[in-house]
Amino acid sequence: MDRDGTKLGTFLAIPRSPMIDGCSAMLEIANPVLYSQMFREIVEAMLVMYPMYVAGVSRADLCADFQMTPTRWEVVRGLESGENYLKGLRRGVQWWTAKGADRKPHQLSWGGMDSVFHWKLYNKYKELHEGGSPLASKPYIEQMWVECGFEPTKVWRLEISITACNRVVDDAGEVIPMFDWWDDRVRLYKRIYGDKFIIRQNQGHADRRRDPQVYLLDFGGSMAKFMRHRPPRKEIESDVERRVVCKMWKEFNDPEVRARDVLHGAIRDFLCTMFQFDRNIQAVARRYNITTQEVISAVSEID
DSSP states (O other): OOTTOOOOEEEEOOTTOSSSOTTOOEEEEOHHHHTOTTHHHHHHHHHHTTTOOOOOOSOEEEEEEEEOOHHHHHHHHHHHHTSEEETTOSSOOEEEEOSSTTOOEEEEEEOOTTOSEEEEEEOHHHHHTGGGOSSOSSHHHHHHHHHTTOOGGGEEEEEEEESOGGGEEOTTSOBOOTTHHHHTHHHHHHHHHHHHOOEEEOOOOSSGGGSOEEOSSOOGGGGGOOOEEOOOHHHHHTSHHHHHHHHHHHHHTOHHHHTOHHHHHHHHHHHHHHTTSHHHHHHHHHHHTOOHHHHHHHHHOOO
16 A cells, blocks of 8 residues: 555465465456556565565456447447458357347457457446446546546547466567556557457458458557567466476576586587477477577676
8 A cells, every 4th residue: 555545556475276376476456556657666565565576467457448339339230240250260259238228238248268468349348337337436537537538428438458478579579567567558458459359241252361351449550560479488487498498498497507617518408409499499489478589698607
């Protein structure tokens, strides 16, 4: 909490938890902080208070708020009815309808249990005024809409939840650093949206590439970028060579092994041989959530 007693975040540490090991904790950021321009400074200050380092980001939510227009509404109704579809969708669309007589949809979502990207398109104003309350549950969000010139009653949100951030990589194949999800959030959103949220009009063509594309949000040239994600860890570890290299990397960094020059040197020689193949460097970087340059530098160090 800050000096005024406002909650900034919560550290979660659960002994014997199958999700969080005994030496780790999860930092859950309070919602108002996520909308603050001081986000980075607040999080860094919280981390300084405890003897911890960041091992990774478990989940990142990126979103775009927009005013619903008649044109966009036609796209939404098309997604609900099946007249429009998302390219490459494996799990199908689920939607929720309002309980009023008009039965208009107010939320659609996409993404299976094993998906890296989960999408949620919904009436954000309705969510903030659940039950018809005249007061918003999160007034600071509505205040931002007003400052942007939005009519709050017409605001919807398209949200991307990335539940395996260590599987999303940049152009160089590197894991995206923690604070880049904040500092570079606009560009990342545009790139993921442009590659993953491609809507086509279902015209029944055998070759779906002939179905015309329709747009909910238009970011112009930014939509052409490609955002990759890595295979699951179990797929990486199914390869014997990469699995052995990852195990030897762990031994290479063990303090007891580092204290034994001959043994440490032998493992280094083995890794240098295996790192002639880029796939092994990338496997270690993925497994231990570090950059490929850090991997190369570690085995290149001269004691």
